[in-house]
Amino acid sequence: SAVISQKPSRDICQRGTSLTIQCQVDSQVTMMFWYRQQPGQSLTLIATANQGSEATYESGFVIDKFPISRPNLTFSTLTVSNMSPEDSSIYLCSVNYAPGEFFGPGTRLTVL
Amino acid sequence: RKEVEQDPGPFNVPEGATVAFNCTYSNSASQSFFWYRQDCRKEPKLLMSVYSSGNEDGRFTAQLNRASQYISLLIRDSKLSDSATYLCVASNAGNMLTFGGGTRLMVKP
Numbered sequence: 296s297a298v299i300s301q302k303p304s305r306d307i308c309q310r311g312t313s314l315t316i317q318c319q320v321d322s323q324v325t326m327m328f329w330y331r332q333q334p335g336q337s338l339t340l341i342a343t344a345n346q347g348s349e350a351t352y353e354s355g356f357v358i359d360k361f362p363i364s365r366p367n368l369t370f371s372t373l374t375v376s377n378m379s380p381e382d383s384s385i386y387l388c389s390v391n392y393a394p395g396e397f398f399g400p401g402t403r404l405t406v407l
Numbered sequence: 408r409k410e411v412e413q414d415p416g417p418f419n420v421p422e423g424a425t426v427a428f429n430c431t432y433s434n435s436a437s438q439s440f441f442w443y444r445q446d447c448r449k450e451p452k453l454l455m456s457v458y459s460s461g462n463e464d465g466r467f468t469a470q471l472n473r474a475s476q477y478i479s480l481l482i483r484d485s486k487l488s489d490s491a492t493y494l495c496v497a498s499n500a501g502n503m504l505t506f507g508g509g510t511r512l513m514v515k516p
Contacts, residue, residue, distance in 0.1 A: 336508070337508045339506075340504065391502050394453070395453040396441075396498075396504055399450060
């Protein structure tokens, strides 16, 4: 399995501000994924972070709101822009590493 | 209709009981299937993959029925530590995961 870390682990932010979440993996991986888990809900894929190209966003998510960087094969960032209380959620990164997909510990975001 | 559907529970069972969770998926192109376990305020962790031939890992048995698009997880001899939310997951050819809403299990003494 892969060891994945995320920073920050939690944050409380004011509406209208932006927060950048970092995800670090202990080995090189081709694809990294960003998910959102809203309170009481399951996980929803936001986007796939590809190294060397633009991220691929799922329906309902756009680059202006959730810009993603993937500067190398072990690191990615997700920015939650112009936050509103509806963005309060847990944000998780993951990597596909046989036999399955492994998740970071998550970033718990509260927007006031 | 959700792509992956699960009974949200909660399933309240006594220690030592056998409990079964079911899951259905709507995308017939789904290729791989998994069960994940998520503890409160933690990230999901891979419990086991699910194969058509069925697979067993200790007290856990997973089954896949492609014709019915149905997945199951059986837990025998439940332990208190099995209390968690169990997520059914389908993966397409591009390794994109689709999560079910999760089934909550509470094992009581």
